[in-house]
Amino acid sequence: MSDYDNRILNDADRIQAFARAIRRQVSTQDVVVDLGTGLGTYAMLAAQAGAKRSIGIEFDSIINVARQIALQNNLDVEFIRGDALDVELSERATLLIFEDFSSGLLDGPAPPLLAAARKQLVAPSCRILPQGAELEIAPVASQRAHDMAFPNRADDYTCYGLNFQPLQYITQNSVHHIRSPEDLALLADPVVVLRHSFEEDLPQKWAADVTFELAAEQTLAGVCLWHNLVVDEQNRYSNAPGEAAIGGQYFFAIPEVWDVKPGQRLRCEVAFQRISVDGFWRWNLQLFEHQSETACRTSTGNTFAASPITSAAMNAFYQDEVISLTSRAKLEALVLSAADGNKSIREIHEILQEHAPEMHEDSLEFVLGVLENRRLATAVVN
Ligand SMILES: C[S@@+](CC[C@H](N)C(=O)[O-])C[C@H]1O[C@@H](n2cnc3c(N)ncnc32)[C@H](O)[C@@H]1O
Incomplete structure (x- = not known):
C-alpha cells in the first residue's frame, strides 16, 4: 500500500464524516457510484448501508486492493477500473460520492470531472455527497510556511556560478501548498468567502474581497485558503489549519514578512479563473493603519503571470480584465x-x-x- 493510501485511510475525521452521511443517505433503492473509489471505502460503506447496487470507479491499480478488501469483508461491490469518463453504466447513479478536491476547491481536475460525471453517470434526481463546500481564508503567521515558500533570500539567487534571479519571480507568483505547519497561527477569525452547492457546477471564475481586523502584534507571513466539505446536513469535514486533515491549505505568501499591530486592517483580494484545464489565482494583500484609507504595505501575486502559457489562453484570461495603462x-x-x-x-x-x-x-x-x-x-x- 502506498504512503498516499495509508494517509487516506488514517484520515479518520474525513472517513467518519462520510460514513455517517452514507448511513443517513443510502436507501435500498439507491445505485451508488463512488467516483475515484481508491481503497473502495465509501463504496463498501454504501453496500453495508444496504444500497441496491454499489459501484466503485478508479483508474489506479489500487482498485485491485479494493476488490480484495471487499471480498474479505463479504461485501458486494462492483469495481470498474478505468477513467470515470470512459465508463458506461447500465444503470445511472442515484447517489454519487466524490471527494477528490484540491485545497483550493476550484482548481485541479476535480471540477471538470464532476461536471462531466453529472452528465454521463448520474440519473436526473441524483444526490451528491458531499452536498456542498465552502472556501475559507485567514491571515496567518508561520515562519516554517514562509521558509518553505521562499527557501532563498531575495538577494541570494547566485549559486554554481550562475544567477537564478528570475526564479524569484516564479516563487512570488506561486500559490504554495502547506499542511498545517506546527508554528502556524491564525491572525484573525477565518471568513467563509464561498459557499457552493454541488447541485451546480463549480464556478469557472470567482473573486473575494475581505478585510480583517488584526488583533495581535504578530508577524504576518501571508494568507491561507482551504475548503470545508458539507458532506450532508449533519456532517462536515474541514481542511482548516490545525485539523488532522489529509488535504492542506493554499498559502498566498508575502515575500518579506510584515510586522503587524492590533488596530491595523488587512484587505485580502483573492481571485480565481479557469482557462480550459488550467486554473489561475491572483491575490492582492494591503495593510492599513487604523482609520487610514491609504495602504502602508501591499503584496500581489498572479499564478498566471508565473505560468508559461499560450497567447490564446492569455487572451482568454485578460479579455474581461480592466487593464491599467502605463x-x-x-x-x-x-x-x-x-x-x-x-x-x-x-x-x-x-x-x-x-x-x-x-x-x-x-x-x-x-x-x-x-x-x-x-x-x-x-x-x-x-
Ligand atoms: C482522494 S482519492 C479518493 C480516495 C477514496 N475515497 C478512499 O477513501 O480511499 C481520489 C481517487 O480518485 C481517483 N481518480 C481521480 N480521477 C479519476 C478518474 N477520472 N477516473 C477514475 N478515478 C479517478 C484517484 O486515482 C484517487 O484514487
Whole structure:
C-alpha cells in the first residue's frame, strides 16, 4: 500500500464524516457510484448501508486492493477500473460520492470531472455527497510556511556560478501548498468567502474581497485558503489549519514578512479563473493603519503571470480584465482620441500640453511620433 493510501485511510475525521452521511443517505433503492473509489471505502460503506447496487470507479491499480478488501469483508461491490469518463453504466447513479478536491476547491481536475460525471453517470434526481463546500481564508503567521515558500533570500539567487534571479519571480507568483505547519497561527477569525452547492457546477471564475481586523502584534507571513466539505446536513469535514486533515491549505505568501499591530486592517483580494484545464489565482494583500484609507504595505501575486502559457489562453484570461495603462500609454491614448479627423496637429498638440505640461518641448515630437507610428495622419506623410 502506498504512503498516499495509508494517509487516506488514517484520515479518520474525513472517513467518519462520510460514513455517517452514507448511513443517513443510502436507501435500498439507491445505485451508488463512488467516483475515484481508491481503497473502495465509501463504496463498501454504501453496500453495508444496504444500497441496491454499489459501484466503485478508479483508474489506479489500487482498485485491485479494493476488490480484495471487499471480498474479505463479504461485501458486494462492483469495481470498474478505468477513467470515470470512459465508463458506461447500465444503470445511472442515484447517489454519487466524490471527494477528490484540491485545497483550493476550484482548481485541479476535480471540477471538470464532476461536471462531466453529472452528465454521463448520474440519473436526473441524483444526490451528491458531499452536498456542498465552502472556501475559507485567514491571515496567518508561520515562519516554517514562509521558509518553505521562499527557501532563498531575495538577494541570494547566485549559486554554481550562475544567477537564478528570475526564479524569484516564479516563487512570488506561486500559490504554495502547506499542511498545517506546527508554528502556524491564525491572525484573525477565518471568513467563509464561498459557499457552493454541488447541485451546480463549480464556478469557472470567482473573486473575494475581505478585510480583517488584526488583533495581535504578530508577524504576518501571508494568507491561507482551504475548503470545508458539507458532506450532508449533519456532517462536515474541514481542511482548516490545525485539523488532522489529509488535504492542506493554499498559502498566498508575502515575500518579506510584515510586522503587524492590533488596530491595523488587512484587505485580502483573492481571485480565481479557469482557462480550459488550467486554473489561475491572483491575490492582492494591503495593510492599513487604523482609520487610514491609504495602504502602508501591499503584496500581489498572479499564478498566471508565473505560468508559461499560450497567447490564446492569455487572451482568454485578460479579455474581461480592466487593464491599467502605463503613463506613456495614457498619453498615447489621449493623442489617438484627440486625432478624430477634425483637428489639426497644432490642436492635438495643445490638448496634450494641457494634460501633460511636464512634457515641454518633447510634446510635439511625441504627437508626431504617435501619428506616424500608427500611420494615421496622411497629412503628415504627404
Ligand atoms: C482522494 S482519492 C479518493 C480516495 C477514496 N475515497 C478512499 O477513501 O480511499 C481520489 C481517487 O480518485 C481517483 N481518480 C481521480 N480521477 C479519476 C478518474 N477520472 N477516473 C477514475 N478515478 C479517478 C484517484 O486515482 C484517487 O484514487
